[in-house]
Amino acid sequence: MTTSLDAPPVATALPRPVPKPSGDRRRRVALRVLALVVLYGLWELAARTTNNPTFIPSSGAVWHQLVVTSSIHDGVRGYSGHLLVEHLAVSLRRILIGSAIGVAGGLVLGLLMGTVTWLRVVTEPVVTFVRALPPLAYFSLFIIWFGIDETPKLWLLSIAALPPVAVATAAAVQGAPTGLVEAARALGATRWQVTRDVTLPHALPEIFTGVRLAVGVAYSSVVAAETINGVPGIGGMVRDAQRYSQTDVVVLGLFAIGLSGLLIDALLRTAENRLIPWRGRA
């Protein structure tokens, strides 16, 4: 007979990520490659059976356009006077500036929304409203206000990128874990120190997810932003090509947008793993 009221000992082994067996990984890579090959085969099949390059261009035609738009030929520089990489660079620059402004604004707004109750009550419907609008809908308004140059495009991307960050930040800041806040206060942290050392780092993973979403939204909005006076710009290039029924250039533009988008998301994910190693641990 024991006088102890102890509960049975609780195992405290920490969950560790189990390394996946390499065979599993190899199989997944193989599956992806296979899927790509099948997709490519279907594309070629569709192109050959329809035999209408304006409807479905062949992969060879798209490849040819890649070469043409990336070089100077017969005195013509790339497409509409700009190389493909230049189109892409201009669009990426717009995305970068637009999302940077949108993310900064979203962070500030989200922090305020998450900490000041009356501000959340006032701004939440507005943010949700803007979030629900397709960017092309308010682009017309920006054209009227700011003309057709760079300004309305950057405004469009900023406004499109802001809501995801604001919503994510507000939610993350509100969910500060009481246990850790108490631990910090027990160590003598001031209100500001609790915000800086507990609330913000705890919110960072969620905020970063918001940032990735925002960059994605800016990416998908750049084509809309470049529908008017969009050359140079990858969206402007696609738009022009569509007007002249250069379907192969359209498809090339889609590939350029999609692949660079994947690359940027991979970069953001790497940055996330580096900067926020505690994701999923708090």
Add this chain to the structure above:
Amino acid sequence: MSSADPASPGDAVALSGVEHRYGDVTAVGPVDLTVPGGEFLVLVGASGCGKSTLLRLIAGFEQPTSGSVRTAGTPSPEPRSGGGGLSAPVPGRGAGLVFQQPRLFPWRSVGGNVALALRYAGLPATPDRVNQLLERVGLHDVAKRRTWQISGGQQQRVAIARALAVENPLLLLDEPFAALDALTRERLQEDLRRVSHETGRTCVFVTHSVDEAVFLGSRVIVLTPRPGRIALDLPIDLPRAGLAPDELRGLPRFAALRAEIGAAVRSRSQEVPA
């Protein structure tokens, strides 16, 4: 409030007529209690007897519904006046706190957690000082590790080092070893016993383990369940140092105290249907 002051100079904690209610339910009290400086007080009781609430009252995280809670060591610029220089507790000032869960900040390394505590206290957070604190709780070469890369027992040691970093006269521990396995728990008990003896700090330790209470305490208080009141207040007349843990547990007096306290806890917990 200071008119009927039972506290004398040298006391670390003074509770007078402390009651705490959640709505209609009285969780604690009334409790009158003074803890002299340097004492290792253990509060024992079955689950839900309000012992954690009592500790949170002493930490300043909860305010008593009636009565007064005052502790030493809230640093104030004015010279201390009568009543033992006690004042109402403010979280983070005057008392280090260790919870049942380590509550480490995962965005900081192990050493970073201790350094943060030093910085909050306005002390220099040098790597040497951080390592010194970690070594005091029996940790070596872990300062650079992430908090999830060390075991649960080590995490709780870091939590204790963090609470010790701030040189408060008072250390409050809320079932800090309850979630650990038996072996780790015994090791941490031994080390806490050693550390509290070395630093001479006043400790208030909450547990539901009678064995732990007798092993650690220089005084044990058994609380009744709902509302938590003092059922038994017993000084532990065992040698505080110079004995190995097994020798201490082997003493007939140890067994006698354990039996007495265990009986008090059990008779009290039967009053509440489980």
